[in-house]
Amino acid sequence: MFTTELLRQLDKITGQYEQKQAALLPVLHAVQEKEGLISPESEQDVSRYLGVPVVHVHEAVSFYHLFHQTKKGKCHFSVCQTTSCALLGGEDIIGHIKDRLGIKPGETTPDGKFSLSVVECLGACELAPMMQCNKEYRGFLNKKKINELIDQNK
Ligand code: FES
CATH class of the missing domain: 1.10.10 (Arc Repressor Mutant, subunit A)
Known part of the structure; x- marks a missing residue:
């Protein structure tokens, strides 16, 4: 209600x-x-x-991937896996996030701070490889940028 x-x-x-x-x-x-x-x-x-x-x-x-049927972490990474992002290292980004947080796509860390989703094109291919961090777009991703984002949200 x-x-x-x-x-x-x-x-x-x-x-x-x-x-x-x-x-x-x-x-x-x-x-x-x-x-x-x-x-x-x-x-x-x-x-x-x-x-x-x-x-x-x-x-x-x-x-629509923007709607969640389960609660997401405080910081929800939705990483694009479509062509432009994939060609420019999207899989490495997903792999790095998985390693750093110890979760797979669709999961949330036990402390509820981070969730990871893998999504289709977010319409910002010029930022590839990119992801959405909650509502904000983050582009030209690399491991250093991912580490900074994770450290800022711990
Ligand atoms: S392919 Fe990743 S935003 Fe379009």
Whole structure:
């Protein structure tokens, strides 16, 4: 069940759309921002709130990598594995993060500080190899930059 504060925020978002259902993605972003993930219960709440089938909500949540069905670490690395990034060392970046943090893609460190995901093109190929660190894009990655990022967020 959404809090009164979140409901007010969602009403403000949906008020910008002619049809409430068209606000599915911004509503999901707002819910995730507040709750840290989109749980099955949240999918039900969003379904009721927007008046769309819950399967429609689940399809969006499971399709877009920006939505999380499990809680992510404070610092979530989403490393691009698509062609431009792969050609410029993306696999080494993923391997280095795995070695440094002791986790595989899809996992979170036991202290809840870091999560690692491997994603498809983030539309910033000119920054290859790149990743998203929470909402921020980080480009021209190398092991030194990864080490600095990890050390800053420990
Ligand atoms: S291939 Fe990595 S951002 Fe496009």
